[in-house]
């Protein structure tokens with residue numbers, strides 16, 4: 600069944616080829632071509648003898664990359680335990696509806712079909728991020744959007760009374776907005792973005808290099824406060840009958856600068872604490888195991904090793920080995936397990 604994987608127990612009854620026990624796949628999915636009838640039903644138990652993989656039990660040669668994945672898959676060695684089921688679509692093996700939904704979607708819908716996820720990574724106020732989200736979905740209630748929803752009114756811009764009020768008109772192309780942007784001082788590197796379509800315009804300005812600044816403040820943050828200020832100002836004009844504010848850019852800049860210095864991510868200090876790290880001897884009569892595992896790529900070819908020292912720091916035992924093909928975390932666990940086995 601899709602999404603179901605197996606953790607191999609010490610009393611395994613799983614089929615070597617057809618059950619999903621190597622990462623999220625069956626060994627059969629990893630290889631191409633036919634398998635002869637005689638080996639199709641072979642179990643993991645039959646493939647392992649004395650804790651070692653018995654490759655001669657199958658009639659053909661498995662490529663080293665697949666052998667690497669197989670030998671890196673942990674198999675329980677102690678206790679009487681059968682195989683246990685796990686949910687392979689999540690990192691911790693626990694079932695979640697979200698991971699099942701992702702798994703159930705057709706292949707072509709996977710990947711980055713939606714292009715607006717940058718909105719939730721920008722450094723600005725949450726309510727401004729929500730506003731940008733609405734812009735991205737063409738859901739800001741400007742006149743044209745209201746008309747498109749079937750409400751009987753004129754789509755004309757209430758600020759300039761000439762063009763239709765679309766979101767891009769309200770934020771950028773209305774004469775009031777044009778003057779606003781000129782006064783706030785769009786950095787020369789980004790002036791050309793002011794002819795892009797709305798989605799590209801918003802994204803390019805909101806995720807631009809933080810070294811691009813205006814009045815010492817990152818432009819990408821100023822920009823988010825600017826679009827928000829234009830929207831709030833427009834609403835004041837429409838609903839509170841205030842006059843157009845030619846100094847809007849000033850208050851917008853002040854808000855952006857206050858945000859950057861008080862809340863923004865770029866000014867948060869990272870606390871670095873230094874401490875000496877050294878190997879400490881265990882108590883008298885005890886030994887200490889130190890282990891480490893790593894992979895070349897993640898996943899990639901992995902190895903691990905370690906050593907055991909006594910309470911004087913003298914060498915007792917050491918080990919190192921090829922783990923196969925797996926992730927760095929699994930390699931760490933293999934190295935620890937090898938060390939614990941050696942210590943027994």
Ligand SMILES: [Zn+2]
Pocket residue numbers: 756757758759760761762768772773774775
């Ligand atoms: Zn206008």
